[in-house]
Structure formats: structure tokens, C-alpha cells
Amino acid sequence: MASKKPLDGKVALITGGSRGIGLAIARSLGRLGAKLSLCARHADKLETAAAELQSEGAKVLVTAADVTRASDIGKLLQKTEQSFGAIDVLVNNAGIGYFGPFQGAAEADWDAVLDTNLKSVFLLSKAVAPGMIERRAGHIINIASLAGKNAFAGGGIYCASKWGLLGLTECMAEDLRQYGIRVSAICPGSVATDFSPHAGKDVRKMLQPEDIAHAVEAIVTQAPQSFISEILLRPTQKP
Numbered sequence: 499m500a501s502k503k504p505l506d507g508k509v510a511l512i513t514g515g516s517r518g519i520g521l522a523i524a525r526s527l528g529r530l531g532a533k534l535s536l537c538a539r540h541a542d543k544l545e546t547a548a549a550e551l552q553s554e555g556a557k558v559l560v561t562a563a564d565v566t567r568a569s570d571i572g573k574l575l576q577k578t579e580q581s582f583g584a585i586d587v588l589v590n591n592a593g594i595g596y597f598g599p600f601q602g603a604a605e606a607d608w609d610a611v612l613d614t615n616l617k618s619v620f621l622l623s624k625a626v627a628p629g630m631i632e633r634r635a636g637h638i639i640n641i642a643s644l645a646g647k648n649a650f651a652g653g654g655i656y657c658a659s660k661w662g663l664l665g666l667t668e669c670m671a672e673d674l675r676q677y678g679i680r681v682s683a684i685c686p687g688s689v690a691t692d693f694s695p696h697a698g699k700d701v702r703k704m705l706q707p708e709d710i711a712h713a714v715e716a717i718v719t720q721a722p723q724s725f726i727s728e729i730l731l732r733p734t735q736k737p
């Protein structure tokens with residue numbers, strides 16, 4: 499008989515699971531036995547990701563959904579719960595950047611970044627929390643950034659979203675820990691994905707998406723009495 503995996507029977511919802519860090523997290527949680535529900539805005543990349551994950555033996559559901567829209571989130575959660583059951587692990591990973599002096603940004607840039615990186619986390623977490631409270635268990639893992647702690651020129655809107663995300667994460671953790679629910683943040687430095695250009699950087703020295711997935715694994719395999727609330731991830735050598 500196959501040995502039991504740590505997340506056998508569990509359901510993980512990963513936003514932005516079609517590529518980059520989200521896809522690496524999906525691979526890891528799938529190998530740990532979780533059923534995977536992935537969303538992103540573009541269906542084609544999701545289908546490619548699903549085929550890859552299924553070829554490794556994972557059960558995968560994909561939904562084209564924009565996490566800035568409450569109606570898309572509602573449909574995503576309903577489909578996930580109908581197909582797989584209640585969500586045990588929510589990974590709020592979908593995110594976009596805006597890099598440039600704040601004085602040149604439009605109101606629409608602010609709204610797009612804040613709605614994707616921060617409001618979506620509020621909406622998704624608010625929706626899954628009641629079920630987790632009933633079951634007295636669950637993980638909410640927010641992919642933040644070192645940009646949520648360090649200021650840099652041109653980072654205003656992105657830093658504001660990730661700074662806010664860290665505040666939200668800590669407060670949600672305090673609201674939910676009494677019910678056995680652990681809310682954590684992971685703050686990576688630059689990761690080698692399509693997210694931003696890597697001009698002038700040695701990509702081999704950069705953090706890889708698998709490094710963030712490894713941190714997620716550490717969080718979800720904790721014994722129930724302990725709680726990794728925040729992980730800061732840096733490359734060993736400066737790229």
C-alpha cells in the first residue's frame with residue numbers, strides 16, 4: 499500500500515497558480531498529496547499547468563478567474579468546494595507589480611496593484627475563514643515580498659500593497675489563531691520568474707520559484723501546536 503502523504507485528502511487553492519511561484523507551490527503541495535485548485539486570468543496557461551501537474555499524479559481543477567473581482571472569487575470558491583470539498587490551504591499568491599516613480603502613476607495603476615495584491619487577500623480569506631473556523635483547522639499563506647519591508651525608489655505602489663499585506667496577515671493571524679488556523683506570510687527577495695525584468699542580474703544566483711515552494715512546505719507540515727508566522731527569503735549570494 500502507498501504510504502500516506504502529509505496532505506492526503508486536503509484541498510489547496512492557489513491563486514496565480516498558472517506559472518512562476520504559484521505553479522512551483524502547486525507542484526510541491528501536489529507531491530504532498532493535496533488536491534489542487536488553481537486560478538489565473540488566462541485559461542491557456544492554466545491548462546498547460548494542469549496537464550503538467552496531472553502527469554505527476556495530482557488531482558487538479560483550474561478556473562479562469564480574476565481575483566480583483568468578488569464575483570469571480572465567489573464562482574471559484576463554489577466550483578472548488580463542489581468538486582473537491584472544503585479548502586484546507588489557501589495560498590494567496592496572485593500578484594502584479596508597478597515600478598516607477600509614484601508621481602507618474604495613474605489612479606488606475608494604484609487600483610490594479612492594490613486590488614490584486616491586497617484586496618483579493620481580504621476577499622478570499624474572508625470567504626474561507628468561516629469554514630476553517632468550524633473545522634478548527636486551516637492554513638492561509640500570503641506571498642508578500644521583501645518589498646513589504648524595504649523601501650526603494652520607484653517601488654511606492656508595489657511596496658504599499660505588500661506593506662499592507664503584511665499588516666493584514668498579522669491581524670488575520672491574531673483573529674484566527676484561537677481556532678487553530680495559521681495565517682503566514684512569505685517575503686521573498688527577487689525570484690527568477692516573468693514577474694519583472696532581471697537585467698544586470700545573474701539569474702543562477704537569484705531565488706528560484708522552488709525556494710518559495712519549499713517555504714510553503716515547511717509551513718504546511720508544521721505540527722498543529724506551532725506556527726511559522728513569517729519567512730524572509732534571500733538569495734545566498736547577491737545576484
Ligand SMILES: NC(=O)c1ccc[n+]([C@@H]2O[C@H](COP(=O)([O-])OP(=O)(O)OC[C@H]3O[C@@H](n4cnc5c(N)ncnc54)[C@H](OP(=O)(O)O)[C@@H]3O)[C@@H](O)[C@H]2O)c1
Binds near residue numbers: 514516540642685691
Ligand atoms: N518574482 C519576484 O521577484 C517576486 C518577489 C517577491 C514576491 N513576489 C510575489 O510572488 C507572487 C507571484 O509572483 P511571480 O513571480 O510568480 O509572478 P508571475 O510569474 O508574473 O505570475 C503571477 C501569477 O498571478 C496570476 N495573476 C496576476 N493577476 C491576477 C489576477 N488579477 N487574478 C488572478 N490571477 C492573477 C498570473 O496569471 P494571469 O496573468 O493569467 O492572471 C500568474 O499566474 C506575487 O504576489 C508577487 O508579488 C514575486
